Amino acid sequence: MQLRKNQTLERFHEFLKLENEIGNITRQEAVSMVPPLFLDVCPDHFVLDMCAAPGSLPDGMVMANDLDVQRCNLLIHQTKRMCTANLIVTNNEAQHFPGCRADKNGSKASEMEIEPQISQLLFDRVLCDVPCSGDGTLRKAPDMWRKWNPGMANGLHSLQIQIAMRGLSLLKVGGRMVYSTCSMNPVEDEAVVAEILRKCGGSVELVDVSSELPQLVRRPGVRKWKVRDKDLWLASHRDASKFQRSHILQSMFPSGKSYVAPANKDLEHENDEIVISEDGIQLTEDTSTEDLIEEVSDLPLEHCMRIVPHDQNSGAFFIAVLQKVSPLPAIQEKPSKKRSLFKKNPELQEKLSDQVTRDNSGLEPDSRDVAVEKIPEAATEADLIVDEPDEADMEPDPSSISNQDDSEETKAVVNGETDSGKAVGKRKLQLQGKWKGVDPVLFFKDESIINSIKIFYGINESFPLDGHLISRNSDKNHVKRIYYVSKSVKDVLGLNFRVGQQLKIASVGLKMFERQTSREGTDTPCSFRISSEGLPVILPHITNQILYASPVDFKHLLQYKTIKFADFVDAEFGEKASKLMMGCCVIVMRDSKTMSGPIKVDESTIAIGCWKGRSNLSVMVTAIDCQEMLERLSFRMEAEKGSSAQENKLNVDELKLNGVSKVEESETIQLVADA
Numbered sequence: 001m002q003l004r005k006n007q008t009l010e011r012f013h014e015f016l017k018l019e020n021e022i023g024n025i026t027r028q029e030a031v032s033m034v035p036p037l038f039l040d041v042c043p044d045h046f047v048l049d050m051c052a053a054p055g056s057l058p059d060g061m062v063m064a065n066d067l068d069v070q071r072c073n074l075l076i077h078q079t080k081r082m083c084t085a086n087l088i089v090t091n092n093e094a095q096h097f098p099g100c101r102a103d104k105n106g107s108k109a110s111e112m113e114i115e116p117q118i119s120q121l122l123f124d125r126v127l128c129d130v131p132c133s134g135d136g137t138l139r140k141a142p143d144m145w146r147k148w149n150p151g152m153a154n155g156l157h158s159l160q161i162q163i164a165m166r167g168l169s170l171l172k173v174g175g176r177m178v179y180s181t182c183s184m185n186p187v188e189d190e191a192v193v194a195e196i197l198r199k200c201g202g203s204v205e206l207v208d209v210s211s212e213l214p215q216l217v218r219r220p221g222v223r224k225w226k227v228r229d230k231d232l233w234l235a236s237h238r239d240a241s242k243f244q245r246s247h248i249l250q251s252m253f254p255s256g257k258s259y260v261a262p263a264n265k266d267l268e269h270e271n272d273e274i275v276i277s278e279d280g281i282q283l284t285e286d287t288s289t290e291d292l293i294e295e296v297s298d299l300p301l302e303h304c305m306r307i308v309p310h311d312q313n314s315g316a317f318f319i320a321v322l323q324k325v326s327p328l329p330a331i332q333e334k335p336s337k338k339r340s341l342f343k344k345n346p347e348l349q350e351k352l353s354d355q356v357t358r359d360n361s362g363l364e365p366d367s368r369d370v371a372v373e374k375i376p377e378a379a380t381e382a383d384l385i386v387d388e389p390d391e392a393d394m395e396p397d398p399s400s401i402s403n404q405d406d407s408e409e410t411k412a413v414v415n416g417e418t419d420s421g422k423a424v425g426k427r428k429l430q431l432q433g434k435w436k437g438v439d440p441v442l443f444f445k446d447e448s449i450i451n452s453i454k455i456f457y458g459i460n461e462s463f464p465l466d467g468h469l470i471s472r473n474s475d476k477n478h479v480k481r482i483y484y485v486s487k488s489v490k491d492v493l494g495l496n497f498r499v500g501q502q503l504k505i506a507s508v509g510l511k512m513f514e515r516q517t518s519r520e521g522t523d524t525p526c527s528f529r530i531s532s533e534g535l536p537v538i539l540p541h542i543t544n545q546i547l548y549a550s551p552v553d554f555k556h557l558l559q560y561k562t563i564k565f566a567d568f569v570d571a572e573f574g575e576k577a578s579k580l581m582m583g584c585c586v587i588v589m590r591d592s593k594t595m596s597g598p599i600k601v602d603e604s605t606i607a608i609g610c611w612k613g614r615s616n617l618s619v620m621v622t623a624i625d626c627q628e629m630l631e632r633l634s635f636r637m638e639a640e641k642g643s644s645a646q647e648n649k650l651n652v653d654e655l656k657l658n659g660v661s662k663v664e665e666s667e668t669i670q671l672v673a674d675a
């Protein structure tokens, strides 16, 4: 509110919005970022984020899942600038997340697009930041004060157990899973942890992480609590009436034990007095809790962590770290009868998908779990962007570059092959395995196109393309976008084909190449340009169609978007540009590091995709990216100017000592001055 209203913060707010839009920053409450810190992720790990919403591994990969398509879109937008080929965004129900185990001879040849190195999808790390009632966000979500009621937590308890159990069954033995909520309600926290410990019978341990992140002020988990149902406190499942037992479960209590209801229980609480206050809020006579016999858990729940607002001025959070020490008991991840039926009849699955179904992990939840009340929407981050445009198709005409927006399509298809600007409504319903309405995921194997790309950009074997390219269009002749995936992702996709595409993939890999046509004609030897997201990854491997511009010419390109060869300040650069092949090229900003020798790409390398036309170079970067890059550039130049001036001053002082009074400016200083 202050950011929006306070005039003095206007520029800061604009900066935040721009950087957020571009994907350089993501605003999130600090405490929400704590759970992954306890995951202890290593670069080669396979990580599953079961309920990811929006939040580069060399060998490992991250599979980020969320049930909500809009949140998947947001996640895709926010991870776009990470330039990672190691990410798969999926849109499955976490509690039924597919196991993807390939049997040795069961796969059909046509589905086995690529022989995978793995035969089962298991993870080294799992993050279960589950949907919760969200009372820990009370400080930033004023709505919560009106909306909250204890039924929200009770209604989510079973789903939380199911998601956590599914996570544990997908975890490798020896792996770590973090379970977290932004609720302080023990029913969603310690009760869930206790229930999964009970279900797992010693194969999962609650890890004492009190020595990890010592700066984080936290409180131990509780071992005793009561359960609230509407106007009543219940200390034990024994206290629940027969009616209440349809939604108040034994696992919500510290002992986790069930009691047989006495015959007259139904009649209890009938006469509880209900009072309606002036503002219409229902007040109830609070039942005294003193006469209830408290249960105490015998599990080491004090190893859980409670982060409370008044300890370090944060939102509230609950975190538990679990270690799988042996295979779970009675785990049989064989497809249930129901699932094999679905394979034959996907429509049946669609019909049933809205119902709360039983866990297929083999650890069946209590049958009463299915009777939970309608689950309330989980707490939301205050500043979620609902949707983001995919990168527009770009013609080498700068005016068209900045204005296109295919956000409608992005809404419709998550990310995939779209026909920019025209296709909404006309697109055929895509089919990804059994998933309707989702673009297919296909290995891109068109050798003539792959070879033309390799030759045009001079990409050698140091960057293997074969088997690493993906398209999202079943019409092989009209592929518009080609995605690049890492070896780990390639293996997972191969496995997913073998098991009949159980993963519902919203986004995979890094958009690397996009089909490009020029208004000047199509006489370019390669019809695919390098996309902005893929550029940082492929940059070190490009040997053709790449030029180095001085900071001043680079800046002019960003400012004016199109520059005639003859108009570059550095005439030699203009000359070289005119000799490039027609089509996409890459312009790297020259600095002391890129002046000579091989390109070393690091976070400071600034490069853009351009189009070499008949008489000019045009940038193929969105207007917003140009603006951001210009700002980054001026900041860098300021910094360089400062350090050069400092260096220069030192040199002058040094030379003065040697009796010389005039110093030639270094080239760096000259370039900065030009700019």
Ligand SMILES: C[S@@+](CC[C@H](N)C(=O)[O-])C[C@H]1O[C@@H](n2cnc3c(N)ncnc32)[C@H](O)[C@@H]1O
Pocket (backbone or CB within 6 Å): 032, 050, 051, 052, 053, 054, 055, 065, 066, 067, 068, 071, 092, 093, 094, 095, 129, 130, 131, 132, 378
């Ligand atoms: C607490 S939020 C996750 C926040 C996220 N980890 C972050 O740090 O931004 C819980 C998420 O679970 C998703 N969700 C709800 N039910 C789900 C289900 N059955 N399977 C998977 N995701 C679910 C919601 O869409 C929501 O984005």
